[in-house]
Amino acid sequence: MLGKRGLLLLSWVAPATLVIVWEILARAGWISPQVLPAPSKVISTAVKLTTNGGLPNDLGVSLLRAAAGFAIGGSVGFALGTLVGFSRIAEAAIDRSVQMIRAIPFLAVLPLVIVWLGVGEAEKVFLVALGVTFPIYINTTLGIRQVDPKLIELGRIQGLGSLELIRRIVLPGALPSILTGVRYALATAWLALVVAETIGAQSGIGFLAMDAREFLRTDVIVLTIVIYALIGVAADAIARLLERRLLAWHPNYGGGR
Numbered sequence: 001m002l003g004k005r006g007l008l009l010l011s012w013v014a015p016a017t018l019v020i021v022w023e024i025l026a027r028a029g030w031i032s033p034q035v036l037p038a039p040s041k042v043i044s045t046a047v048k049l050t051t052n053g054g055l056p057n058d059l060g061v062s063l064l065r066a067a068a069g070f071a072i073g074g075s076v077g078f079a080l081g082t083l084v085g086f087s088r089i090a091e092a093a094i095d096r097s098v099q100m101i102r103a104i105p106f107l108a109v110l111p112l113v114i115v116w117l118g119v120g121e122a123e124k125v126f127l128v129a130l131g132v133t134f135p136i137y138i139n140t141t142l143g144i145r146q147v148d149p150k151l152i153e154l155g156r157i158q159g160l161g162s163l164e165l166i167r168r169i170v171l172p173g174a175l176p177s178i179l180t181g182v183r184y185a186l187a188t189a190w191l192a193l194v195v196a197e198t199i200g201a202q203s204g205i206g207f208l209a210m211d212a213r214e215f216l217r218t219d220v221i222v223l224t225i226v227i228y229a230l231i232g233v234a235a236d237a238i239a240r241l242l243e244r245r246l247l248a249w250h251p252n253y254g255g256g257r
Contacts, residue, residue, distance in 0.1 A: 069128020081140025119200025131192035139181025143174030
């Protein structure tokens, strides 16, 4: 059996192999630099952009936008999900409208958001918040509804009040589903930000990619794609860490891994 370190190394075997093969094919001339530059060229570009300060600035701007949108959308999604999860009346009043809005693609709503908010920071944060709201809303509602009724009945027998019942039984029982929603929301946040930063942005990773497209800088475009991939891996790692910390009592998470 492989230990944790062995499993971690194994998870990077496929990406590392892909990069090595990509480098070999590019150096051999089988892949045109205009189509797909070699990884070494992408790394060289990253070093240059980091040295002149452009890449750290764009990355910082994108991270701030994503964080702000995630905080707003996550709060709204959790609040609505909690309300609907506990109340059938709230579900009847809220859920259908939320599901209708969720079905609208980002590109369809983008022109209206631009009319409302312009092409400044508010538009970008709003789109991220909009995308983040739904995964957390759905998983919060689902998590609350899936709590074992026997546990709730046991809590009532033990004399727990409504607030104690929610704090000690319902929300901990719903936490695995809520954290799953957080993982989906982290991925959605970057998808929404990519869409937002392609319109009227003057900074950010999306702006860097669009600017590179105008000058046919495929090395910069590939670099932005790699950055998005690495951010996705980092965000997923943070979500897994939260699972292990907050669900240490659960045999399938903290206790079983």
